[in-house]
Amino acid sequence: MNWHSIFSVSLESIIGSTTIAYALAAIGLNVHFGYTGLLNFGQSAFLGVGAYGMAITVSTFDLPLWLGIIIGLAGAVVLALLLGIPTLRLRADYLAIVTIAAAEIIRLFYRATGLRKWTGASDGLQSFSQDFYDLNPFAGSKGINLFGDLITFTDRELWILVVGWTLVLLSCLVVFLLMRSPWGRVLKAIREDEDAVRSLGKNVFSYKMQSLVLGGVIGCLGGFVFGLDRAAIQPDTYGTEFTFFAYTIVILGGAARVFGPVVGASIFWVLLVFIDSTLSEASNDHVFPQWLMTTSQAGSVRYILVGLGLVLLLIYRPQGIFGDKREVMLDVR
Amino acid sequence: MLTAFLACVMLSFGIGATSAWAAGEALQGTLTNNGAPVPGVKIKAFSQDGAAVGEATSDDQGKWKIPVPAAGPYKVDLDVSSLPPGVTVTNGRPSLTPTVADGQERNVLFPLGGGAAVPGQNQPSAPTSGKLDRVADLLYSGIHFSLIIALAALGISLIFGTTGLTNFAHGEMVTFGALITFLFNVTLGLPLVISGVISVIVGAGVGYLQDRTFWGWLRKRRTNLVTMMIISIGLSLALRYLFLYFFGGESRAFSDYNAQAGHQYGPFLIAPKNLICDVIAIVALTAVSLALVMTRLGKATRAVADNPALAAASGINVDRIIRLVWTIGGALASLSGVILGAFQNVGYQMGFQILLLVFAAVTLGGFGTAWGALLGSLVIGLFIQFSTLWIPTELKTVGALGVLIVILLFRPQGILGRRARIG
Numbered sequence: 001m002n003w004h005s006i007f008s009v010s011l012e013s014i015i016g017s018t019t020i021a022y023a024l025a026a027i028g029l030n031v032h033f034g035y036t037g038l039l040n041f042g043q044s045a046f047l048g049v050g051a052y053g054m055a056i057t058v059s060t061f062d063l064p065l066w067l068g069i070i071i072g073l074a075g076a077v078v079l080a081l082l083l084g085i086p087t088l089r090l091r092a093d094y095l096a097i098v099t100i101a102a103a104e105i106i107r108l109f110y111r112a113t114g115l116r117k118w119t120g121a122s123d124g125l126q127s128f129s130q131d132f133y134d135l136n137p138f139a140g141s142k143g144i145n146l147f148g149d150l151i152t153f154t155d156r157e158l159w160i161l162v163v164g165w166t167l168v169l170l171s172c173l174v175v176f177l178l179m180r181s182p183w184g185r186v187l188k189a190i191r192e193d194e195d196a197v198r199s200l201g202k203n204v205f206s207y208k209m210q211s212l213v214l215g216g217v218i219g220c221l222g223g224f225v226f227g228l229d230r231a232a233i234q235p236d237t238y239g240t241e242f243t244f245f246a247y248t249i250v251i252l253g254g255a256a257r258v259f260g261p262v263v264g265a266s267i268f269w270v271l272l273v274f275i276d277s278t279l280s281e282a283s284n285d286h287v288f289p290q291w292l293m294t295t296s297q298a299g300s301v302r303y304i305l306v307g308l309g310l311v312l313l314l315i316y317r318p319q320g321i322f323g324d325k326r327e328v329m330l331d332v333r
Numbered sequence: 334m335l336t337a338f339l340a341c342v343m344l345s346f347g348i349g350a351t352s353a354w355a356a357g358e359a360l361q362g363t364l365t366n367n368g369a370p371v372p373g374v375k376i377k378a379f380s381q382d383g384a385a386v387g388e389a390t391s392d393d394q395g396k397w398k399i400p401v402p403a404a405g406p407y408k409v410d411l412d413v414s415s416l417p418p419g420v421t422v423t424n425g426r427p428s429l430t431p432t433v434a435d436g437q438e439r440n441v442l443f444p445l446g447g448g449a450a451v452p453g454q455n456q457p458s459a460p461t462s463g464k465l466d467r468v469a470d471l472l473y474s475g476i477h478f479s480l481i482i483a484l485a486a487l488g489i490s491l492i493f494g495t496t497g498l499t500n501f502a503h504g505e506m507v508t509f510g511a512l513i514t515f516l517f518n519v520t521l522g523l524p525l526v527i528s529g530v531i532s533v534i535v536g537a538g539v540g541y542l543q544d545r546t547f548w549g550w551l552r553k554r555r556t557n558l559v560t561m562m563i564i565s566i567g568l569s570l571a572l573r574y575l576f577l578y579f580f581g582g583e584s585r586a587f588s589d590y591n592a593q594a595g596h597q598y599g600p601f602l603i604a605p606k607n608l609i610c611d612v613i614a615i616v617a618l619t620a621v622s623l624a625l626v627m628t629r630l631g632k633a634t635r636a637v638a639d640n641p642a643l644a645a646a647s648g649i650n651v652d653r654i655i656r657l658v659w660t661i662g663g664a665l666a667s668l669s670g671v672i673l674g675a676f677q678n679v680g681y682q683m684g685f686q687i688l689l690l691v692f693a694a695v696t697l698g699g700f701g702t703a704w705g706a707l708l709g710s711l712v713i714g715l716f717i718q719f720s721t722l723w724i725p726t727e728l729k730t731v732g733a734l735g736v737l738i739v740i741l742l743f744r745p746q747g748i749l750g751r752r753a754r755i756g
Binding site for chain 2: 039041051085086087089090092093094096097098101102103104109110111112113189241242247248250296297300301303304305306307308309310311314315318
């Protein structure tokens, strides 16, 4: 068992790029679910649209990266409108079914062999991130090396961390300011009692739509970070599991809390990476007997744990770590 | 033999992610003549631009396989001169151009006959009869698939009707049914029919216990419905990967009736096992639907669905009814898994893959109505199959889910639903 590498990857994931991408996805989801009470189960689609919008523009059509980012953002807005128009007038679980279906539709399109020319089908797309790394002010430096090789980030990783955490903090600031404003109070009121808000003359549909767009755009930023960090995108990254992870993060950190999703993402990924790498090291070294756990089985344990974790959190502590009992739409006792 | 012989006729039902676990793209098939394997036949594959990709010779079981470098269309030629004397390709087409999807091991079918049919004789009428055969195939496989969906949809719809829970873990009950059957049939070696019966009983038991120990307890804690729905999503995730943990990622077949040859019933070429499955499914669906309408318990169930408080006040034991609904739902889901497994092999996410289609069917028919679930399933099943006439097979799920979204735009309560349920 190589404990050094286990602790190293676990500690790095406190602020790592995966954590950033999930934190952004969760901040967006928090706007939907935590503040407005919208059951969006297609958050992965917003990240996918962002990442693919950027990658297709740059890698398929050879256009500049800034244009790709604009197209990605526009894609997220359009997706939010398309999802919202049929469902936002209906009961909450219809939105859940439609968003999860839409996310699958979009993923199947990314995979479709007929569209290989543009999307690369199941191979995904590469070579779209050069413009981004050309801007790297840390290029050529040694990056970060703390505690004697325990936490190391290369110059490339450092650049994505700086950009990523800037985006996270900006998104948090936007959410904080908006939720203090009258606009944010209307959103929270919609979560508590839609009919009461309607009777006060507010256009509930329009507010929900604005919330869906805002959260989708924030999630889409996570898609950029995810794609640029790996310098490659693949359709199956943006499957339903992504959304379920983001939900677990929101509920773990505490819904309707500005920093809840960020702290939730850090804790979630540290735990998950620690368990994952410990199990895979253990099964590689045959610590467990072969009938109990093989290396390929070790990979599925994380999903089982996330699923169980989500169930237990919802039953015993739906407000998560930092949530306020009065503010969570899930019933708390 | 893992891949059913008929898969290429019936168009396999892989839904996107199925292929994620497959090793690589390949063309494969099994050559049989009246049930006997035909070894030593040479088959060559060419890419679209005519370059040779590989060749294979069928082995003692008549099987052949040519790995191909990437997804896409290929030309597959069967060397007619290497066939045993007197044996011919009955439809007179020894050269086919199948399209391999990503990660797919595409089955290519060369129907062989004992020299009875002379190639060329069928040629003039081939194009029209080919089209008709295709439509007949799609019609039958659409009905077959919609029965599989309907079994799961009826359970979801009844559970939603009586408890208000949108159960995302229902797909895992379908997978569970198939896995239990696999356990008894393949691991323990019991016949498929007995394993299927055991699986339905176990499924009913699990449905009962699930409500007895878990959902009933949550209801008693007055957990709200949104929370319960997210709990069911967490449960579905945990169960799905628990299945992966124990079953593994590849899809495997039951040990009986695998490569059952089709029988010609009028224009339909149907494997008898599928026909028997259909009869069982129709009997089960009719029995449950009639029981809902005709029996006292069925009346009580509808009363609970309509207004639980009023039902309780008039002396109906609401908890007992809900437990009964879960039991029936579990049994139907298991049956659906058994039939799906016999039709397209057993995999750890087979239930999750049809779950969205089941939701589409239930929404289309109208949430909480039993007849609506059946009608919606029929529409979705047929729509999925017939859409492959115009769109690529790998995108047929997209069509069905697209229909779901369009329906919600124009008639959100579904075909048979009531306005009051949606708002």
